[in-house]
Amino acid sequence: MDSKRIRTSIGRFFAWLALNFCSLMVKLIPVNCLYGFARGISSLGYRFSGKQRKIALESLTIAFGQEKSPQEIEEIARNSFTFMAKAAIELMFLMDKPGLLKERVKIEGKDNLDSALSRGNGVILVSAHFGNFPLLMARLAFSGYKIAGIMRAMRDTRVEKFFMAKRDRLNIKTIYSQPRDTCVNKTIETLRNNELVFIPIDQNFGTGGVFVDFFGRKAATATGPVILAKRTKAAVLPCFIIRQKDDHHKIIFEPELDIKEGKDFQETIVVNIQRLTSIIESYIRRYPAEWGWIHRRWKSKPN
DSSP states (O other), X not given: OOHHHHHHHHHHHHHHHHHHHHHHHHHHSOGGGHHHHHHHHHHHHHHHOHHHHHHHHHHHHHHHTTTSOHHHHHHHHHHXXXXXXXXXXXXXXXXTOHHHHHHHEEEEOHHHHHHHHTTSSOEEEEXXXXXXXXXXXXXXXXXXXXXXXXXXXXXXXXXXXXXXXXXXXXXXXXXXXXXXHHHHHHHHHHHHTTOEEEEEOOSOOTTSSEEEEETTEEEEEOOHHHHHHHHHOOEEEEEEEEEOTTSOEEEEEOOOOOOOOOSSHHHHHHHHHHHHHHHHHHHHHHXXXXXXXXXXXXXXXXX
């Protein structure tokens, strides 16, 4: 085993220990101390996670380097780490408490969701790794909606099983993004059952997607929402969950996206993926600390 694999294994082992430690602490410490505990964890994370901190600062500089000072960029990075820590604590604390979760997560634009669902072709919820998005799915599941999420399997199988168990208890269906054919077939089946499918399209998609503008740079982006909508006639609904000042949350359902037709199928895909990406960018600009900046969004380059 080479040194890189050894470092990776050690890192994942300590991440697994940290997950179990946090899960235990959530059960032991008073509720009113949970967010203070999360802030402490995030401070340690920001200080000692050198690689992730570097990626976050680089990504923020790409997005806001012409608009914000280095001090403002670092503040957003720190707040982003804090929000991620709070989100992790909330998943352990709220996912098993439907009454409390409903109280802390309000919904705005529910009429847009119900109207889209009433047509019977399913709804594609297009979003991002923005805010505490697993709470969005949990809140909808607790409210009686049948929902699935398209997700990449985590590299650490122990962590994946931990969160998979929580999703299963909530009846949130998991559709893994790989293998691709299985993902497509399960997604189509779910939509044809008139259910919801949550698809984040904000991460680098390598060579399989299309390149659209994101913060002024071309970013490889998944095309699934538009292709699936054309194939199944499912509604496409952008949605986001936003943390409030009191650490409650608000889910916003935007109006349904009316798919614009291009001169050919490829142009139809590019035009509409750009529109969805622009909506995502608009939310990140308004709430920059809500997005996961520790991902290399612009890693793939167009030919």
